[in-house]
Amino acid sequence: MDVLAFDTATSVVTAALVRDGQVLGERVSRPVSVLEDAHALLAGAGLVPAELDAVAVGIGPGSFTGIRLGIATARALALALDVPVAGVSTLRALAAGAPGSLPVIDAKRREVFVELDGEPHVLAPAGVPVEPGTVCVGDGAVRYRAVLEASGAEIPPDASELHVPRACFHALLARDYGAAERVEPLYVRIPDADRASA
Amino acid sequence: MILGVETSCDETAAALVTRGGEVLANVVSSQADLHARYGGVVPEVASRRHLELVVPVVREALAEANATLDDIETVAVTNGPGLIGALLVGLSAAKALAWARRLALVPVDHLHGHVASLYLEPEPVEPPFACLLASGGHTLLLDVRDHGGYRVLGTTLDDAAGEAFDKGARLLGLGYPGGAAIDRLAREGDAEAYTFPVARVPGLDFSFSGLKTALLYAVRDLPHGELERRRPDLAASYQRAIIRALVERVEAAASRLGAEQVAVVGGVAANSELRASLPAAALAPLPLCTDNAAMIASAARFVEAIPWPGYLAVDARASAA
Numbered sequence: 001m002d003v004l005a006f007d008t009a010t011s012v013v014t015a016a017l018v019r020d021g022q023v024l025g026e027r028v029s030r031p032v033s034v035l036e037d038a039h040a041l042l043a044g045a046g047l048v049p050a051e052l053d054a055v056a057v058g059i060g061p062g063s064f065t066g067i068r069l070g071i072a073t074a075r076a077l078a079l080a081l082d083v084p085v086a087g088v089s090t091l092r093a094l095a096a097g098a099p100g101s102l103p104v105i106d107a108k109r110r111e112v113f114v115e116l117d118g119e120p121h122v123l124a125p126a127g128v129p130v131e132p133g134t135v136c137v138g139d140g141a142v143r144y145r146a147v148l149e150a151s152g153a154e155i156p157p158d159a160s161e162l163h164v165p166r167a168c169f170h171a172l173l174a175r176d177y178g179a180a181e182r183v184e185p186l187y188v189r190i191p192d193a194d195r196a197s198a
Numbered sequence: 199m200i201l202g203v204e205t206s207c208d209e210t211a212a213a214l215v216t217r218g219g220e221v222l223a224n225v226v227s228s229q230a231d232l233h234a235r236y237g238g239v240v241p242e243v244a245s246r247r248h249l250e251l252v253v254p255v256v257r258e259a260l261a262e263a264n265a266t267l268d269d270i271e272t273v274a275v276t277n278g279p280g281l282i283g284a285l286l287v288g289l290s291a292a293k294a295l296a297w298a299r300r301l302a303l304v305p306v307d308h309l310h311g312h313v314a315s316l317y318l319e320p321e322p323v324e325p326p327f328a329c330l331l332a333s334g335g336h337t338l339l340l341d342v343r344d345h346g347g348y349r350v351l352g353t354t355l356d357d358a359a360g361e362a363f364d365k366g367a368r369l370l371g372l373g374y375p376g377g378a379a380i381d382r383l384a385r386e387g388d389a390e391a392y393t394f395p396v397a398r399v400p401g402l403d404f405s406f407s408g409l410k411t412a413l414l415y416a417v418r419d420l421p422h423g424e425l426e427r428r429r430p431d432l433a434a435s436y437q438r439a440i441i442r443a444l445v446e447r448v449e450a451a452a453s454r455l456g457a458e459q460v461a462v463v464g465g466v467a468a469n470s471e472l473r474a475s476l477p478a479a480a481l482a483p484l485p486l487c488t489d490n491a492a493m494i495a496s497a498a499r500f501v502e503a504i505p506w507p508g509y510l511a512v513d514a515r516a517s518a519a
């Protein structure tokens with residue numbers, strides 16, 4: 001089974017082509033060109049889009065616009081190719097790339113996204129529950145290195161690929177392939193306009 | 199046939215149009231109800247809704263035309279101007295669809311789309327003409343010489359005409375969108391009851407912010423409890439001032455260009471007083487005046503398509519080209 005996986009939820013966009021659990025290719029770029037990456041990956045494997053069997057997409061949390069870009073792409077691919085889609089949490093993909101770590105994604109506005117007790121949350125960096133020795137990964141860990149390290153966290157060097165939600169992990173984690181419209185964004189935050197009324 | 203996709207503001211739309219300009223399906227899912235409680239379009243709310251609706255409207259357009267994806271030769275999609283997050287939903291979906299099916303793609307300028315609403319069957323308008331584009335997002339005077347594009351003669355320096363209607367409706371305690379509400383109420387009122395200023399801006403530009411302020415003062419200065427009784431007169435006078443500004447300018451543009459034909463496109467073209475004031479103007483049918491994807495597919499007929507897969511890096515743009 002040939003799976004195209006991608007994640008556009010953070011500032012670093014990742015794509016991977018995975019055949020039966022084996023990574024055929026991986027790319028990292030910027031959000032608007034995720035299809036360029038997909039095209040290059042397929043070309044490298046001698047495939048055309050119609051030969052894809054499934055799509056795995058990062059559903060966030062992260063940039064709202066980025067998440068939508070990825071899910072709109074995945075849903076349109078599903079329509080065009082009649083393939084199933086699986087959504088994978090960007091936090092869980094990061095965790096799969098750095099087992100035992102606590103993924104921290106930049107949520108802007110001096111907040112971060114983390115998963116606690118199986119649910120994504122948005123918190124102030126100083127409020128992230130780290131114990132001495134907890135390894136934090138992700139663009140939020142890089143951005144708030146000083147705050148997190150002050151709480152005892154250990155953070156790999158900024159350039160480490162452990163901070164990148166590599167799409168091969170989305171493909172490897174994806175289990176629940178099905179209708180694309182069931183794949184929902186993980187916004188975590190409600191729109192500002194709804195805050196007063198919420 | 200051409201599949202058009204439009205998500206630049208608060209309508210999620212898909213349409214199927216033939217090369218010859220025949221509309222086979224024109225599906226528009228309006229978010230007006232969703233935004234009504236905010237009194238205007240909230241970009242993040244609009245973008246979330248676009249994501250929910252973009253694939254369903256494409257499916258519905260195919261069903262309406264009794265067509266399949268195999269019938270589509272080209273995908274046309276609005277890539278600006280508009281709300282960037284909203285545009286990216288439609289653009290991402292359109293690019294993915296075109297790439298997966300190995301189709302050509304045409305990124306369409308939304309304003310060109312409005313003009314191209316006039317080129318659809320059964321009564322296509324032929325250029326040249328002077329065109330007023332007035333909507334919630336835009337107020338522009340355009341010199342249209344051929345099907346492929348337009349030249350901007352003037353634009354609004356502040357609010358768009360449709361925005362002026364929305365803001366006026368809010369001041370009068372009417373609903374959103376404001377254009378239809380004011381138009382309806384104005385029919386019961388005296389348009390000469392109040393004299394609202396039509397801004398004198400040099401050249402062919404527009405300004406509506408002073409008008410809005412004048413209405414604010416008129417409402418504020420009413421004796422307590424009088425608003426209910428005076429509302430129709432206020433609506434009629436306010437509408438008169440907006441329409442007068444639009445009509446004066448489009449006529450000035452036509453005479454400057456020596457254009458024999460005047461056309462009006464955009465949501466404000468639905469306004470009954472505007473229609474009555476420009477009886478000879480070419481108008482698109484009402485469903486094609488407000489944002490829709492048939493006009494986007496129509497514009498794509500006159501723009502060179504980017505062959506597969508040369509469009510994968512095409513980005514959205516918030517402002518006019």
Ligand SMILES: [Zn+2]
Pocket residue numbers: 308312333335488489
């Ligand atoms: Zn428009």
